[in-house]
Amino acid sequence: MIDLSFDRVSKKYLIRQEAEEDASRNLIMRKLSQMWRRQEFWALRDVSLEVRRGEALGIIGHNGAGKSTILKLLSSITTPSAGEITINGRLAALIEVGSGFHPELTGRENVYLSGSILGMRRAEIHRKIESIIDFAGIRHFIDTPVKRYSSGMFVRLGFSIAAHLDPDVLLLDEVLAVGDAAFQHKCLNRVDELRASGKTIIFISHDLNAVERLCDRVLLLANGQIIANGFPGEVIERYKSDGAKSMSSAFPGIKAEHDWPNVATAPSDSVVRLRRVRVCTAEGKTVERIDIRRPVGIEMTFDVLQPGHKLVPNFNFFNEERLHLFYVQETESKWRGVARPVGRFVSTAWIPGNFFSEGSIVVEANLSSHIPISSIHIHQRDAVAFSVVDSFAGDSARGDFTGPIGGVIRPLVSWTSDFTADNEPRTGILEIAETL
Amino acid sequence: MASEVLKTPGDGRRIKKIRATGFSPLSLLGSLKDLAQYRDLIYTLSEHRVRVRYKQSVLGITWAVMQPLSLMLIYTVIFSMVARIETGGTPYAIFVFVGLLPWTYFSTALTSGTSALTSHIHLITKVYFPREILPLTYVIAAFFDFIIAWIVMAAMMVYYGVPLTLNALYAIPIVAIMTVFVMAMALIFSATHVRFRDVGVGIPLLLQIWMFATPVVYPLSAVQSLGKTLRVIYMMNPMVGVIENFRRVVLQGSLPDFNSLGISALISVVLLPIAYIYFKQVEATAADII
DSSP, X not given: OEEEEEEEEEEEEEEEOXXXXXXXXXXXXXXHHHHHOEEEEEEEEEEXXXXXXXXXXXXXXXXXXXXXXXXXXXXXXXXXXXXXXXXXXXXXXXXXXTTTOOTTSBHHHHHHHHHHHTTOOHHHHHHHHHHHHHHHTXXXXXXXXXXXXXXXXXHHHHHHXXXXXXXXXXXXXXXXXXXXXXXXXXXXXXXXXXXXXXXXEEEEOSOHHHHHHHOSEEEEEETTEEEEEEOHHHHHHHHXXXXXXXXXXXXXXXXXXXXXXXXXXXXXXXXXXXXXXXXXXXXXXXXXXXXXXXXXXXXXXEEEOSSSBOEEEEEEXXXXXXXXXXXXEOOSSTTTTOOBOSEEEEEEEEEOSSOBOSEEEEEEXXXXXXXXXXXXXXXXXXXXXXXXXXXXXXXXXXXXXXXXXXXXXXXXXXXXXOOOOOSOSSXXXXXXXXXX | OOEEEEEXXXXXXXXXXXXXXXXXXXXXXXXXXXXXXXXXXHHHHHHHHHHHHHHTOTTGGGHHHHHHHHHHHHHHIIIIIISOOOXXXXXXXXXXXXXXXXXXHHHHHHHHHHTTTGGGHHHHTTOOSOTTHHHHHHHHHHHHHHHHHHHHHHHHHHHTTOXXXXXXGGHHHHHHHHHHHHHHHHHHHHHHHHHOTHHHXXXXXXXXXXXXXXXXXXXXXXXXXSOHHHHHHHHTSHHHHHHHHHHXXXXXXXXXXXXXXXXXXHHHHHHHHHHHHHHHHHHHHHHHHO
């Protein structure tokens, strides 16, 4: 029995392009031309899939791969541009819990409101309201306006309503990551219960552990198409390795080693000539990909052509967004503040492990002198690039988390953690969740 | 949206098919079925609108009558003291109030209904339900205010000694025609507002002009002097037949003028399905552009 199917479904978005400034035309003409000038963007292309009754299907992929488009199509928020979706039975989407809550209304009134928005009948809500209140664990506050709720209470009530939808097909988003640990556990149990009772589940998430734990089958999306479909372990593995590969392409054409064998074309001035820049491991091997936990060396080889200059090799590091991460210059060498003789020098900057964030890094190599006056002899943009990858071994800063992590650096820091055995139940994690 | 709901014989589950936008009589039927499925939401949301409106206001339910009442005072001062309007013997205060009552219903419903979709972006981009429910519930909430205001109208009729005849029952079909018309307008305006926010800005001005193009503060007889062409154009406004006849049956106790009422009814009944189809077309991708 097929509960859900996509038959060559495509979804096209029109992205409005800002018309360039054109003073010769008036505002209305500009607005009109803006309306016509749109670019097509295919969020999904010819996607076909089938989900059997009782199956738990996971859908994973990078941001922009088409996951949320599938979510929106399934929950009928938007319609496909081509193709046909068939849903057999009542579909409920557990996305964005608390949608439709009104702050002025009490918890109880909001259960009715939000429940009806999610497609419940009044009689059904009436029958289930006690169970909803109990599940949320906020009986004491159920007749208080929800604007007085803590965010934890808000989310618990929202999830509790959604958990009582009793659908044939359940659509799950990242919602499982709500509330405190105890409530999350309750949510997962509820999903397990639904699974055990033979409900069909679609789980769209970044949380690879949860997907692996919950799903029978996983689809991997990339650029609006299904690129893998199979057992959770295999598809997730593929996703991780694809992720690592795709990262090195953030700076196409820039390699991990840059040589200038021809002295005529090598970057130089009258003082110094750059011969080589490369990315290497502690063992001296040139590498394009570096494990996030390992130190990485940026090595610069240069020939001094004119003696008497106090040269300072230095590097600038940029991430994929071309954000300037940091600057380093040679500080710990015997050549600091010393006029260099004619000859070949090899200087390496060692960046410690557990410092960069995952992603691509591009390096600018420079040779400057600061004394007596500041001057730049060589300025080599985009000298080398490399990618920093996390093998998800669990001993990097991401620990056991497999989702995307923001931030331009990712240090592995030491933690201390104090514990006091206490009979007071509202301490620790619960309290933190409530005040968030 | 081009979705249809079919019944499976086996397990009683609904099979829903979602396709690219495209109009077919079957999809319209599907939309109506879908709407019927959500009838409880119409009830809950309408109740919610009324509740929220009155929950935190001290004057509570009296707000429903404040607007027509204060407008009545203003127009009474202007048109019975400053400039005189011939009302055929009826005191101007009650004359204008009985006109303002249905007009306020119309303008409140249209104003709030127009922004129905754009004021619920957070819902529209996250949960599916038939979107027409949003403008619809604003019409229902305005209707609720309208009914509350009838209490004041009844009190005024007693005060001025206006007798109520059986012809007043014609008010029911008249209000029904007006409701069909305002629903159609709210569907068209709210759907258009999704892409063109200018609609929201233009509404107050439109309603102001529209009110003076409708016999609200003056009787229909006052436009007798218009030329033939102008008069035909004037009569094409569906609100003319509605407002004039509402006053006729309630205040004068006479039969409605079936000519003008017929025009209103015809336009409203033809417009509603067109408005609904248009709305459903916009709805399909509203979440993408809102």
